[in-house]
Amino acid sequence: MEKSESTKIEIAETSKERKGKAPLLGAVPPVAAEHVRGRYKRGISIFDLILRISAMSLALAATVIMGTAEQTLPFFTQFFQFQASYDDLPTFAFFVVAMAIVSGYLVLSIPFSIVCIARPLAVGPRLLLIILDTMIVTLTTAAAGSSAAIVYLAHNGNSDANWLAICQQFTDFCQTTSEAVVAAFIAVALLVFMIVLSAFALRKH
Amino acid sequence: MEKSESTKIEIAETSKERKGKAPLLGAVPPVAAEHVRGRYKRGISIFDLILRISAMSLALAATVIMGTAEQTLPFFTQFFQFQASYDDLPTFAFFVVAMAIVSGYLVLSIPFSIVCIARPLAVGPRLLLIILDTMIVTLTTAAAGSSAAIVYLAHNGNSDANWLAICQQFTDFCQTTSEAVVAAFIAVALLVFMIVLSAFALRKH
Numbered sequence: 001m002e003k004s005e006s007t008k009i010e011i012a013e014t015s016k017e018r019k020g021k022a023p024l025l026g027a028v029p030p031v032a033a034e035h036v037r038g039r040y041k042r043g044i045s046i047f048d049l050i051l052r053i054s055a056m057s058l059a060l061a062a063t064v065i066m067g068t069a070e071q072t073l074p075f076f077t078q079f080f081q082f083q084a085s086y087d088d089l090p091t092f093a094f095f096v097v098a099m100a101i102v103s104g105y106l107v108l109s110i111p112f113s114i115v116c117i118a119r120p121l122a123v124g125p126r127l128l129l130i131i132l133d134t135m136i137v138t139l140t141t142a143a144a145g146s147s148a149a150i151v152y153l154a155h156n157g158n159s160d161a162n163w164l165a166i167c168q169q170f171t172d173f174c175q176t177t178s179e180a181v182v183a184a185f186i187a188v189a190l191l192v193f194m195i196v197l198s199a200f201a202l203r204k205h
Numbered sequence: 206m207e208k209s210e211s212t213k214i215e216i217a218e219t220s221k222e223r224k225g226k227a228p229l230l231g232a233v234p235p236v237a238a239e240h241v242r243g244r245y246k247r248g249i250s251i252f253d254l255i256l257r258i259s260a261m262s263l264a265l266a267a268t269v270i271m272g273t274a275e276q277t278l279p280f281f282t283q284f285f286q287f288q289a290s291y292d293d294l295p296t297f298a299f300f301v302v303a304m305a306i307v308s309g310y311l312v313l314s315i316p317f318s319i320v321c322i323a324r325p326l327a328v329g330p331r332l333l334l335i336i337l338d339t340m341i342v343t344l345t346t347a348a349a350g351s352s353a354a355i356v357y358l359a360h361n362g363n364s365d366a367n368w369l370a371i372c373q374q375f376t377d378f379c380q381t382t383s384e385a386v387v388a389a390f391i392a393v394a395l396l397v398f399m400i401v402l403s404a405f406a407l408r409k410h
Contacts, residue, residue: 088365091354123408130404134339134397138346145347146354149296153355154366160293161359163368192339195400199335202407203328 034121041120044201048129048194049113055190056106058183059140063099066092066147066180071173084166084173091150092177098143099184105136116201123202130198137191144184151178239326246325249406253334253399254318260395261311263388264345268304271297271352271385276378289371289378296355297382303348304389310341321406328407335403342396349389356383 069092070085086092109132115125154174157165167174274297275290291297314337317330324330359379362370372379 084365089363090357090361127404127408131401134342134400134404137339138342138393138397141343141346142350142353145350148347149351149354150358152295153358153368156295158294160289161368161371163358163366166366188343192343195339196336199332199339199404199407202404203332 038120041201042117044197045113045116045120048197048201049110049117051190051194051197052106052110052113055187055194056103056110058187058190059099059103059106062180062183062187063096063103065176065183066099067096069173069176069180071170071176073169084170086177089150091146095143095147095180095184098139099180102136102140102143102187105132109133126198126202130195130202133191133195133198137188137195140184140188140191144181144188147177147181147184151181243325246406247322249402250318250321250325253402253406254315254322256395256399256402257311257315257318260392260399261308261315263392263395264304264308264311267385267388267392268301268308270381270388271304272301274378274381274385276375276381278374289375291382294355296351300348300352300385300389303344304385307341307345307348307392310337314338325406331403331407335400335407338396338400338403342393342400345389345393345396349386349393352382352386352389356386 066086070083072083086096109129112125112129116122116129119125151174153163153165154170154177155165155167157163271291275288277288291301314334317334320330321327321334356379358368358370359375359382360370360372362368
């Protein structure tokens with residue numbers, strides 16, 4: 001009889017302890033949630049780093065492709081040799097400078113992205129990255145957009161303004177500059193994606 | 206012996222229950238902090254609304270200025286009248302379409318900005334705004350940048366590509382389109398500022 005009561009008490013006890021632990025479990029979640037949130041934010045940061053390295057490679061490729069784009073036509077007159085290089089067009093020169101700045105920024109931002117992986121709940125580096133990324137995305141888009149306008153003009157010309165298409169002669173040059181512009185636009189898309197990811201990582205819950 | 210064990214267990218129980226409540230008490234002060242944070246975020250939202258209306262006015266002005274830009278020269282030949290309007294240049298036509306989309310988006314986003322003022326701690330509308338703003342800022346920059354390249358070309362021409370400056374004839378047209386491009390660039394700056402503000406409002410702290 002005594003033995004059985006003892007057993008009974010013990011059962012009641014454990015049930016109470018379970019009840020006592022229920023609010024504890026309810027209060028513990030912040031720590032567990034913090035952990036889950038940390039993992040979620042770390043995942044975003046790792047993805048951000050991958051995108052950042054890809055965007056950096058693209059920006060660097062765009063800079064190099066445009067910077068080395070030149071073509072000398074095989075025919076020439078006595079006084080003049082037909083040659084095209086990126087610095088003949090101020091817009092392409094701006095493209096090279098802007099994309100070099102973008103590449104440099106993306107290289108320098110990689111350590112901050114790594115800090116975000118190591119400390120997924122830190123707000124400072126993430127806020128810094130989203131602000132600088134937003135400014136850099138406008139520079140990249142301005143470079144890509146302005147060069148796209150000139151590349152379009154070089155391909156198609158404009159009869160109303162009496163601007164002739166130069167791509168009929170400088171085919172290789174036009175091909176090369178178009179590739180650089182496409183690379184820059186893909187970099188823009190990656191940067192936009194990075195900003196959206198950072199916004200998701202910045203939000204509270 | 207059995208009794209004492211039962212008491213001991215009960216003490217351990219209440220001490221555990223107190224531990225369970227401690228974090229609950231610690232969770233009350235945040236209400237005051239929540240209030241301060243709410244006021245801070247409401248201030249940001251009001252500023253965001255002002256910037257949004259300014260950007261919308263600028264985008265609309267840019268659309269209208271570029272869309273109505275045309276000039277007919279006072280001299281003409283028997284077969285041809287010299288006339289320039291925005292749709293002679295595909296880049297300017299893109300500018301008008303893109304800036305019209307930007308204006309439309311900014312008008313539609315005003316209610317969401319008002320929701321952010323009314324409910325300063327809501328994350329959803331703010332996240333939606335920052336994502337759409339980021340996409341729209343690239344569209345605005347692409348329009349402004351590409352048109353800037355063409356306006357620059359129209360002003361200065363390019364001797365290497367044998368493209369002549371048309372602004373020597375179409376002075377008014379060039380003046381008007383330049384104004385539209387400047388308005389678009391100011392709209393870009395305002396949009397970047399709006400994204401940075403939204404990022405500050407999104408962070409936890």
